[in-house]
Amino acid sequence: MRSERPGTWRLAAVALIAALSFAGGATLAHAGEGESRVDFNRDIRPILSESCYQCHGPDAGKRKADLRLDTREGLFRSAEGTTLVAPGKPDDSELWLRVASDDADTVMPPPKAGKPLTSGQKQLVRRWIEQGAAWKGHWSFIPATRPANPAPARSASLDRDGGDSIDGFLLARMRAAGLEPSPEADRRTLIRRLSLDLVGLPPTPEEVEAFVVDNRADAYERLVDRLLASPHYGERMALFWLDLVRYADTQGYHSDNHMDIWMFRDYVIRSFNENRPFDRFTIEQLAGDLLPEPTDETRIASGYNRLLQTTQEGGAQAKEYIAKYAADRVRNVSSVWMGVTMGCAECHDHKYDPFTTREFYSLSAFFADVNETIIGAQPPTRFPTPAQAAELKRLEDKRAPLAAVKNPSPEQKTQLAELDRQIKAFTEKIPGTLVTTAMKPRVVRVLPRGNWMDDSGPIVEPNVPASLPPLGVSGRRATRLDLARWMTTRENPLVARVLVNRLWKLAFGQGLVATADDFGAQGTWPSHPELLDWLSLEFVDSGWDVKALLKRIVMSAAYRQSSRPRESDRRLDPANRWLSRQNAFRIDAELIRDQALAISGLLSPAIGGPSVKPYQPPGYWSFLNFPTREYRPDHGANQYRRGLYTYWQRTFLHPSLLAFDASTREECVVQRPRSNTPLQALVLLNDPTYVEASRSLAARAIREGGKDPSNRLDRAFRLTLARPPRPAEARILLDLVARHESDYRRDPAAARALLQIGDESAPSSIDPAELAAWTSAARVLLNLHETVTRNCRRRTTPSFHWPQEDATDEPSAE
Numbered sequence: 001m002r003s004e005r006p007g008t009w010r011l012a013a014v015a016l017i018a019a020l021s022f023a024g025g026a027t028l029a030h031a032g033e034g035e036s037r038v039d040f041n042r043d044i045r046p047i048l049s050e051s052c053y054q055c056h057g058p059d060a061g062k063r064k065a066d067l068r069l070d071t072r073e074g075l076f077r078s079a080e081g082t083t084l085v086a087p088g089k090p091d092d093s094e095l096w097l098r099v100a101s102d103d104a105d106t107v108m109p110p111p112k113a114g115k116p117l118t119s120g121q122k123q124l125v126r127r128w129i130e131q132g133a134a135w136k137g138h139w140s141f142i143p144a145t146r147p148a149n150p151a152p153a154r155s156a157s158l159d160r161d162g163g164d165s166i167d168g169f170l171l172a173r174m175r176a177a178g179l180e181p182s183p184e185a186d187r188r189t190l191i192r193r194l195s196l197d198l199v200g201l202p203p204t205p206e207e208v209e210a211f212v213v214d215n216r217a218d219a220y221e222r223l224v225d226r227l228l229a230s231p232h233y234g235e236r237m238a239l240f241w242l243d244l245v246r247y248a249d250t251q252g253y254h255s256d257n258h259m260d261i262w263m264f265r266d267y268v269i270r271s272f273n274e275n276r277p278f279d280r281f282t283i284e285q286l287a288g289d290l291l292p293e294p295t296d297e298t299r300i301a302s303g304y305n306r307l308l309q310t311t312q313e314g315g316a317q318a319k320e321y322i323a324k325y326a327a328d329r330v331r332n333v334s335s336v337w338m339g340v341t342m343g344c345a346e347c348h349d350h351k352y353d354p355f356t357t358r359e360f361y362s363l364s365a366f367f368a369d370v371n372e373t374i375i376g377a378q379p380p381t382r383f384p385t386p387a388q389a390a391e392l393k394r395l396e397d398k399r400a401p402l403a404a405v406k407n408p409s410p411e412q413k414t415q416l417a418e419l420d421r422q423i424k425a426f427t428e429k430i431p432g433t434l435v436t437t438a439m440k441p442r443v444v445r446v447l448p449r450g451n452w453m454d455d456s457g458p459i460v461e462p463n464v465p466a467s468l469p470p471l472g473v474s475g476r477r478a479t480r481l482d483l484a485r486w487m488t489t490r491e492n493p494l495v496a497r498v499l500v501n502r503l504w505k506l507a508f509g510q511g512l513v514a515t516a517d518d519f520g521a522q523g524t525w526p527s528h529p530e531l532l533d534w535l536s537l538e539f540v541d542s543g544w545d546v547k548a549l550l551k552r553i554v555m556s557a558a559y560r561q562s563s564r565p566r567e568s569d570r571r572l573d574p575a576n577r578w579l580s581r582q583n584a585f586r587i588d589a590e591l592i593r594d595q596a597l598a599i600s601g602l603l604s605p606a607i608g609g610p611s612v613k614p615y616q617p618p619g620y621w622s623f624l625n626f627p628t629r630e631y632r633p634d635h636g637a638n639q640y641r642r643g644l645y646t647y648w649q650r651t652f653l654h655p656s657l658l659a660f661d662a663s664t665r666e667e668c669v670v671q672r673p674r675s676n677t678p679l680q681a682l683v684l685l686n687d688p689t690y691v692e693a694s695r696s697l698a699a700r701a702i703r704e705g706g707k708d709p710s711n712r713l714d715r716a717f718r719l720t721l722a723r724p725p726r727p728a729e730a731r732i733l734l735d736l737v738a739r740h741e742s743d744y745r746r747d748p749a750a751a752r753a754l755l756q757i758g759d760e761s762a763p764s765s766i767d768p769a770e771l772a773a774w775t776s777a778a779r780v781l782l783n784l785h786e787t788v789t790r791n792c793r794r795r796t797t798p799s800f801h802w803p804q805e806d807a808t809d810e811p812s813a814e
Contacts, residue, residue, distance in 0.1 A: 590643025692758025
């Protein structure tokens with residue numbers, strides 16, 4: 001079952017560790033600290049949020065006994081001789097007496113709520129009160145402050161001083177938990193890790209060997225700089241952003257019709273490649289059309305506001321879809337930039353976070369000026385090249401005198417009709433995309449319980465939640481441009497933290513905040529809150545420099561660690577919350593395909609342009625109607641473009657990408673799931689893309705490896721895994737090649753059938769049986785767990801285990 005809230009075994013484990021940390025005692029959250037002070041945000045608020053806020057939280061409509069536990073005033077109030085929390089005096093505190101009670105009529109939470117506190121949680125509440133009951137606002141809503149640097153410390157692995165670095169913060173926390181950092185990974189692992197993380201493509205064997213023998217002190221930094229400067233860096237970074245903003249090539253609702261928006265995708269790629277400051281990147285997307293001097297680039301960027309799902313259904317109610325679109329934009333902008341779940345406040349006040357229903361509709365009012373077709377096709381705005389603009393002007397100048405004739409002759413009418421046809425045909429060839437244009441804002445009302453038919457709610461003006469810094473606009477109606485600028489003010493406590501956490505996740509597989517999509521009360525406490533704040537302030541002070549932030553992260557010794565868990569890691573920190581090693585995880589769906597094409601030599605390096613259609617099962621679109629459609633795969637270079645450029649049909653996402661958990665992009669997706677299913681192995685074995693890539697990889701190995709089968713296999717391994725094969729691997733695969741070549745010589749028709757899969761012709765210079773046999777070996781390599789995993793620390797395939805060997809026999813530490 002697919003979930004809208006993605007998770008993995010690793011993130012589930014992190015969440016479990018976090019939950020255990022709230023139970024008190026010598027858990028990981030307090031490892032090495034003994035009886036440390038209880039922190040309200042880390043230890044108490046999660047208990048209250050999970051077990052109490054539903055009845056005693058922000059939602060006024062569901063609040064019982066007029067009691068709030070989510071505010072300072074509510075927690076410390078006294079009424080009728082009863083004090084809810086008496087600092088230092090648990091036995092005089094009604095909160096403690098209620099949670100500790102054995103009486104079913106007085107205990108809180110009540111038994112019928114089904115959320116009883118554990119004994120550990122109860123003791124945490126008591127200790128908190130005993131220690132003075134210090135209260136704090138929710139951590140993510142408090143502006144970041146520059147933390148004191150950890151005491152300088154050195155480690156053989158994290159060879160940095162701990163005074164002003166990522167490693168200093170991490171090392172201090174590791175040692176508090178009784179852990180030591182892992183050694184640095186070997187160079188083959190490092191270059192493959194960096195290449196996949198920064199450009200989403202594997203390194204070539206030549207790049208690997210050059211890095212392995214580069215003895216310069218700054219060899220690693222040179223590699224980082226080269227990858228950050230690659231034009232493919234922007235493609236890699238665009239992947240996570242397009243998931244966030246729900247970019248797709250189709251409208252989503254009803255018949256899921258086509259819409260022109262690929263120029264926005266190319267804008268995102270350019271922005272990352274040019275290292276556009278994130279504050280500017282934000283402003284251009286939310287309000288590029290409202291800038292004092294908008295350009296084509298900023299108008300294309302404003303297409304962000306048009307990325308939501310829309311409909312062409314004839315019977316749809318415009319009023320309903322105005323409400324749908326407004327709610328969609330609130331959900332997306334609050335998730336993308338703020339990392340909060342404001343969508344929960346559409347029908348009632350948020351049950352856990354300080355967001356009211358009125359604030360939900362006030363945020364939606366910022367977008368009430370977006371001019372769009374409510375029901376129907378969304379016409380694009382054309383952006384002609386200079387040559388196209390000149391030709392269009394020539395045609396229109398030729399048409400103008402004919403159109404001005406009051407009583408045209410039949411010949412003139414014919415000429416005019418022909419020119420109209422030519423202009424229309426020419427215009428349709430000009431690239432176009434959806435952009436935002438402002439109109440007079442619609443009136444926005446609070447919709448009681450989200451009911452679009454109910455007009456009884458009060459009118460609201462654009463504004464931001466009261467729990468966050470004020471917008472700072474008075475005397476006029478606030479605009480999307482005001483909202484965009486507010487997002488990236490230094491005082492905004494969320495935006496920098498949210499992006500830092502997502503870039504950290506890109507480099508480590510999990511964020512410092514495990515719930516990267518929820519920085520609210522139901523989210524997890526940061527594993528390293530001081531580090532998160534320090535990086536966030538460094539990011540803002542750098543001028544919102546994304547490349548500088550990412551470089552800082554990947555230059556850290558923590559990033560360079562081996563991912564192999566040691567016994568102490570498994571025992572003290574099985575989920576790697578304290579980052580005493582790197583993480584191993586399956587790479588994203590698009591990168592799996594990109595890697596196969598790059599390894600095989602088929603990949604087209606072209607950047608940008610309209611979306612493309614790789615091979616797809618016939619009939620896959622047969623259920624699409626209004627109109628019916630037939631999928632026609634592209635041919636030539638477009639067949640071998642990166643997965644980023646695949647045509648994104650929301651309701652019928654490309655099945656190969658879907659198998660590896662790509663998002664349909666109907667909603668914002670912050671964390672894709674990482675499933676492990678038999679279907680994935682079947683995709684890698686049988687999808688025409690991977691069969692064709694296997695054949696091309698086999699041909700490369702034969703051509704570049706020479707006559708010796710061992711050399712051919714060595715070349716295939718270095719292309720695929722950036723390392724030579726182990727002896728046992730070589731024995732198994734060379735035996736497979738020999739057996740399959742014998743089989744194919746007995747059945748040449750089977751060899752021909754295999755070699756005919758895909759558009760690329762098999763090289764006639766290679767014997768068909770020989771090429772088919774090596775294709776079998778290449779199919780095994782592309783299906784290896786190690787191939788689709790970043791930092792693989794296991795030597796298995798989804799259905800096959802390599803023989804175990806001594807560590808001394810391993811070419812790579814990973």
